[in-house]
Each structure stands twice: as C-alpha cells, then as structure tokens.
Amino acid sequence: MIQLRNLTKAYVLNGRRKTVADNINAVFPTGVSVALLGRNGAGKSSLLRMISGEMLPTSGDILSDGTISWPVGFAGSFNRELTGEQNCRFVARIYGVDTDEMVAFVRDFAELGDHFNLPTRTYSSGMKARLAFGVSMAVPFDTYLVDEVSAVGDAAFKVKSNQVFNARMKDAGAIVVSHSMRMLRQICQAGAVLENGRLHYYEDLEEAIERHLSNMEQPAG
Incomplete structure (x- = not known):
C-alpha cells in the first residue's frame, strides 16, 4: 500500500506559482497496477518522482508498507x-x-x-x-513506477522486455504513466486522474479513462 497524506507540491515558474499536487489524500492498494492519467504538465512525472523519493514534496507525507522502485528505465x-x-x-x-x-x-x-x-x-x-x-x-519491488518507458531495440528485444515486465507484474503492482491507452489497458486494473493538482482514484480503469478523456475536451484550468 502507498498512501499519500496531505501531499502538496508547488513550483514557482517565471514568477508564477504552479501547484501540481494540492493537498492530495489517496491510497494505491498493494498488488494493483494503476494508470496515472492527466494532461501534459499536470504533474504526473513529479508525482512519481515524489513517490520514488527522488523529489521532496512541499508538504505532506508519502507512506508505504512495501518496497517502491525508482522510475523504471531511469x-x-x-x-x-x-x-x-x-x-x-x-x-x-x-x-x-x-x-x-x-x-x-x-x-x-x-x-x-x-x-x-x-x-x-x-x-x-x-x-x-x-x-x-x-x-x-x-x-x-512490491510496486514499480513506470513513466512512459518503452523498450528500446528491435522487435524481438521489445517482446523480451514485455515478457519480463509482465512476469514481474504477477507478483507486484505498478503506477504507470503513458499516453498509450492500449498499453494501460494491457497492464492496469485501476486508474487515477490528476487534474489541477487534485487526484481522483478509480477502481475501474475504464471509468478513469473516461474521466481523463472528458477533461482533455475542456480547456486547462
């Protein structure tokens, strides 16, 4: 289990404050692969980096009762x-x-x-x-963090990479960032949508994808 408790992360860019995590409270269950969805610049990679420990939040806590990978392929x-x-x-x-x-x-x-x-x-x-x-x-690891990673090399190497990753997923969970809905549907069971610093968790992946696509039809907040 990974728990985000009052998690906040804000940057100052060109004199303006941008909040990518606004007092988030959420739980990623053990052994579940979760698609992390959001528009470009929403803060998905920043959230993964905070969960991995690579980046510190502005405030709040990240708690876990298992082991968490660095972003796969980093x-x-x-x-x-x-x-x-x-x-x-x-x-x-x-x-x-x-x-x-x-x-x-x-x-x-x-x-x-x-x-x-x-x-x-x-x-x-x-x-x-x-x-x-x-x-x-x-x-x-108990949970793998995956940020837009795709296997490099020829077709045979990509097949081998997918086989190894899928084998790991039999005994672990993941938080996955990808623009490929096909990849997310293959790997994930649940979804979480990051929009305007707020994170909404969905046990049903298709419901999360529907919410994300609806957000994409609207102007960024």
Whole structure:
C-alpha cells in the first residue's frame, strides 16, 4: 500500500506559482497496477518522482508498507565512470540483491556484449536505457513506477522486455504513466486522474479513462 497524506507540491515558474499536487489524500492498494492519467504538465512525472523519493514534496507525507522502485528505465543515477557490470553490483548491494545473480540477469537481458564491461559514459542513449531497464527488472519491488518507458531495440528485444515486465507484474503492482491507452489497458486494473493538482482514484480503469478523456475536451484550468 502507498498512501499519500496531505501531499502538496508547488513550483514557482517565471514568477508564477504552479501547484501540481494540492493537498492530495489517496491510497494505491498493494498488488494493483494503476494508470496515472492527466494532461501534459499536470504533474504526473513529479508525482512519481515524489513517490520514488527522488523529489521532496512541499508538504505532506508519502507512506508505504512495501518496497517502491525508482522510475523504471531511469538511467540518471548510474556512475558514468563505472562499467555496466560495476553499476549493477553497486545497485545490488544497495537493495540487498545477490550481486552475481543481478549481473548475470542484466548481462543476458540488456544484450550489451563487450560494452557491459566499459564505462557507461561510452554508452549510447539506447544502451543506457537497456541497462537501466534490466537493472530495474532485476530488483523484486512490491510496486514499480513506470513513466512512459518503452523498450528500446528491435522487435524481438521489445517482446523480451514485455515478457519480463509482465512476469514481474504477477507478483507486484505498478503506477504507470503513458499516453498509450492500449498499453494501460494491457497492464492496469485501476486508474487515477490528476487534474489541477487534485487526484481522483478509480477502481475501474475504464471509468478513469473516461474521466481523463472528458477533461482533455475542456480547456486547462
């Protein structure tokens, strides 16, 4: 379970205050995959970053009785001077995962070949994304945070990525941000709509999608 309690986040942009989370109170149940919907700029990514712990709220609390991933596929925390393998071992030690098992899994999954033993500063953006997705899938979290991630590479690699992710979802939940309604319908059972700093949770995904599409027909508040 992830509970948002009086969660508020505000920015000052060009001299104007923008609130993306306005005293939100909500609960994301354990083991449920939830589509996080909202128009561009509504604050969906900011909300995920706060839930992951990467960003602090202006006020309020985020409580959880399980483990929460970083945003799946996020490569920004890799040490550029360490190799792909060394970064894997570092993450494994932080999260208490067997280092050799993680290295073996990511080596096989990411298909980086000899580059796996080179510094990540030499990687292309696609190579870093494949490494990051592999590392994300190698840690068994209770809830995965997914922000517009799509597997990179050829069709066969995308199929493999989807298979691994779907396998993780059998034993975990997720909060998923995507513009693809098809993807959300494949992954999620419930939905939450973020609009004007307010979050409305729906146990029925189709009801959440209907609310989101209705919001999109209206001018932004």
